[in-house]
Amino acid sequence: MLDRDRSLVEAARRDPARFDALYRKYLAQVYSFALYELGDHHAAEDATERVFLRALAALPRFREQARPDDGPEASTFRVWLFRIARNTVANERRARRRRPATSLEAALGAGLAVADPADLEADAVTRDEAGEAIRALRALPDDRRRALTLRFVDEMTTAEIAGVLGRSEGAVRVLIHRALGAVARELGRERGTRVGDHDGEAPPAHDAGTRDARS
Amino acid sequence: MSDEVDALVADRYIDALLAAADRHAVDAPSNAAVDPDVREAARILRASLVRVHPSFRFEERLAGRLADLALSQVRPALAAGGSLVELPPASASILDADPLVGAIIRGELDPTDADAVEAADRLPPTRRPLLVGGAITSAAISLVGVAYVAWRASRPSAQGRSSNRAMARAARAARARRVAAGVSTLVIAGASTAAAVTAGLGGPG
Numbered sequence: 001m002l003d004r005d006r007s008l009v010e011a012a013r014r015d016p017a018r019f020d021a022l023y024r025k026y027l028a029q030v031y032s033f034a035l036y037e038l039g040d041h042h043a044a045e046d047a048t049e050r051v052f053l054r055a056l057a058a059l060p061r062f063r064e065q066a067r068p069d070d071g072p073e074a075s076t077f078r079v080w081l082f083r084i085a086r087n088t089v090a091n092e093r094r095a096r097r098r099r100p101a102t103s104l105e106a107a108l109g110a111g112l113a114v115a116d117p118a119d120l121e122a123d124a125v126t127r128d129e130a131g132e133a134i135r136a137l138r139a140l141p142d143d144r145r146r147a148l149t150l151r152f153v154d155e156m157t158t159a160e161i162a163g164v165l166g167r168s169e170g171a172v173r174v175l176i177h178r179a180l181g182a183v184a185r186e187l188g189r190e191r192g193t194r195v196g197d198h199d200g201e202a203p204p205a206h207d208a209g210t211r212d213a214r215s
Numbered sequence: 216m217s218d219e220v221d222a223l224v225a226d227r228y229i230d231a232l233l234a235a236a237d238r239h240a241v242d243a244p245s246n247a248a249v250d251p252d253v254r255e256a257a258r259i260l261r262a263s264l265v266r267v268h269p270s271f272r273f274e275e276r277l278a279g280r281l282a283d284l285a286l287s288q289v290r291p292a293l294a295a296g297g298s299l300v301e302l303p304p305a306s307a308s309i310l311d312a313d314p315l316v317g318a319i320i321r322g323e324l325d326p327t328d329a330d331a332v333e334a335a336d337r338l339p340p341t342r343r344p345l346l347v348g349g350a351i352t353s354a355a356i357s358l359v360g361v362a363y364v365a366w367r368a369s370r371p372s373a374q375g376r377s378s379n380r381a382m383a384r385a386a387r388a389a390r391a392r393r394v395a396a397g398v399s400t401l402v403i404a405g406a407s408t409a410a411a412v413t414a415g416l417g418g419p420g
Contacts, residue, residue: 016285023281028268035267045269049277050313054326056284057319083327090329091336133263136256152264155233158226166329170219176229177222177253184256 003064005077012059019056026078027052029154030085036149037089038096039138047092051085058084079163082154086146086164093142136186144179151176224248225257232261284309284316 003009005022012019030051034044064076137145143165150156150164158176162169224246231244246254268274309316315335318324324335 016288017282019281019285020278023278024274027274027277028266031269032266036264041269045273046312048269048273049280050315052277052281053284053309053313053316054319056281056288057316058326061322061325080327087326087329087332091333094333095336129259130263133259137260137264148260149264151229152233152260153266157230170222173222173226174218177218177225180225180253180256180260181250183260184250184252187256187259188252 003076006064009059009062009064009077012056016056016059019059022055022077022081023052026081029078030081032153033082033085033149034089034092036137036153037146038092043092043096047085047089050088051081054084054088055081076163078156079160082150082156082160082164083166090142132187132190133183135190136183139186140179140182144175144182147172147175148179148183221250225253228254229257232257236261280309280312288320 005025008018008021008025012022027048031044031048034047034051035041038044038047062077062080137148140148146165147161150161151158156164158169158172161176162172165172167175228244228246228249231246235244315324315326315332318335319326324331326332
């Protein structure tokens with residue numbers, strides 16, 4: 001079986017009410033993609049709603065196109081769904097350029113640096129690091145930002161991202177590599193700025209502690 | 216060429232990083248072939264870019280709207296069997312949530328086509344009739360009323376004579392106008408759905 005969602009898709013085609021299973025399965029992924037793209041909970045909810053309404057309306061015309069190279073975990077339904085999401089979110093971004101958006105850091109709120117309490121690696125990421133990562137992501141051009149979001153948030157393979165973005169796998173790999181390089185440079189710049197701030201304005205931590213103790 | 220090779224190596228590293236996170240591994244995998252700065256950026260992104268679940272209230276509200284849309288999609292088959300289906304009044308709100316859904320249902324718009332979606336989104340919102348469940352309607356018309364008219368027009372009178380109820384009279388009048396105007400009947404899912412009847416109800420006179 002090439003498409004891991006084949007049975008769910010076929011059930012939904014026979015009975016559209018069974019689309020609910022696909023909806024529940026991919027809700028968080030689509031919503032997260034919209035949230036990282038739009039940076040606002042309400043806008044992400046509106047976009048998510050449109051994505052699933054459009055997907056259900058278009059489901060009779062969905063055609064499975066998984067290739068053997070895509071591997072046993074490939075889901076062409078997911079790629080198809082995210083193509084709808086990409087177009088929906090892109091339109092919303094165009095509309096929102098006329099309006100100021102809230103920051104993604106604020107939208108994500110307290111949960112920013114704690115993905116899963118059981119995930120020790122996530123716990124090791126500081127709020128500063130997470131904020132820097134979000135800012136670096138949002139500073140990227142559209143295609144690079146989308147590719148990183150799909151790779152790291154939605155954990156898509158390069159082949160799936162290629163399907164969503166309409167590019168070759170090789171082009172997506174290069175896109176992600178360059179995006180990572182840009183994020184690395186941005187993170188380095190942020191840290192350099194922060195170190196510079198400490199050097200020029202604020203005293204080192206132990207000095208501050210001494211000063212506090214004195215006052 | 217070097218860029219592609221570096222990209223391939225970095226891609227393998229990200230695969231390993233994501234797999235390690237799925238296993239709740241404490242240590243990130245190491246790969247000396249990947250630039251340390253890129254490795255660190257990937258590690259931070261993996262840990263920072265969390266997947267977010269929307270609120271339970273939003274999830275259930277959207278589930279309800281999808282159920283309404285699903286019901287409207289199965290209704291033609293039920294109508295063909297002669298049974299009256301009570302449409303949820305919330306169906307009209309689907310058009311308010313997304314005006315493009317009607318065009319997608321009609322097969323006029325492919326939501327995966329970026330150019331087509333962008334062009335459609337630039338159009339001013341209209342109250343174009345929507346094909347829902349085999350009857351032409353719009354958000355301004357009661358869907359229950361449309362369902363009744365479609366059902367009533369598709370079956371003969373039980374007593375072998377015409378009904379004098381208001382909806383039936385309106386249906387017959389509109390059908391007469393349609394025949395006089397030479398408008399063909401819309402046939403969907405085996406049900407003769409009297410599109411012109413609906414248009415007659417929604418139009419002047």
